[in-house]
Amino acid sequence: MGFGRCIGSPGVMLRKCVVLLVLFSVMFLVVSELTQSDDVIKAQVKETPGSRGLMNNTMNTKLVGILVEQRQNIEQQMKGYKFHAKLNVSHLKDLVPGEGGQPVRSVIVTSWRSGSTFMGGVVSSHPGTFYHYEPLHDFGVKQIRHGEEAAQAVRNLRHLLDCEYGEMEHLIEHGRSFKCVFNQNKALWSQCKTLPDLCRKPEFLSPFCSLFPFQSLKTVRLRLNLTEELLEDKKLGVRLLYLVRDPRGTLHSRRNKNWCSRKDCNDPETLCKDLVRDYITASVFRRKFPNSFRAVRYEDISFNVFHETKELLDFFRLDFHPDIQKFLQTHTGRSKGNAYSTFRDSKAAPVHWQKEMPWEKAQRIQGVCEKALRLWGYELAEGEEHLRSFMPVGRLEFA
Structure with missing residues (x-):
């Protein structure tokens, strides 16, 4: 039945025409919403530095299509979210950077083989999350402590937390050689697998990142x-978790790793000097940033x-979402996979080193x-028999 036939139709036809008019109105609203979504995303792309090369008709259509689809996916994931x-906030757009919102920014700081892969898996399981995995991977196997290198590293973190990929070439x-830079971000990697060239372009990465609350x-x-300086920036609004692990467990987990041949990675004294300095910093941060900083031991998380x-998650202002609960249920019951797997028996994983580490090595580390061990509340083994049976995790207190 055409719209023109509604005019002057009596009885039943009039009721049908009313229904048709309602349908046309709904269709108009849906089209308007999609058009508005396209316009918002196109504006993001155009405002991204260096985007002109993408803004030809063919690529623009493909790019906008991907972004619109991802936006819809996020909205679907967030339905009913608390x-x-x-x-x-009362609406999703209040948290979406691409719509002028202020996203929830969560940062985890730790060292190699200290439980960060597991904790990263937890937060990345949260719906609507863009996960920046090891954004300083290109600095190499080193600890960044001071100087221009440190200033550049902090600038890079700022750029990424603001979805500014124009400075991250x-x-x-x-990431061409080290896929882990991108493949831990599930939403992004789903695009990188099919369109790798596009995913190496800041003019795509920036608006894509800006969709995530x-x-x-x-x-x-x-x-x-x-x-x-990240914690001091009120506009950035970072909430930061420092994750620490017993250095005996950390060093045991790093053993026989080819990439861990440098002093910053395999030297107990270097590691523990860092842990002492971090304890002092954490004590200061707890007083200075009581609402946005927390220090936690990996063992304490794993045991409970x-x-x-x-x-x-409450500290990060995130919901204990069913997706996260599912991650915990499937990843903490038993160990499987290689050394980088997040599938672990959570109660055994943190302290399995005491069953395997030679007493002579434990002595050298202690x-x-x-x-460092005493500051962070870890107990010392008194001999080989004691090493195999004692509880190394004691009480943590801050100065």
């Missing part, structure tokens, strides 16, 4: 004191994984790490 009471190029980042290369994870 925003944290302290966020003071070095990391993007690095939750921005999570984890790094194992930056010392804790360097994060102070559901309760502790829920507490940390000899140079006693101060």
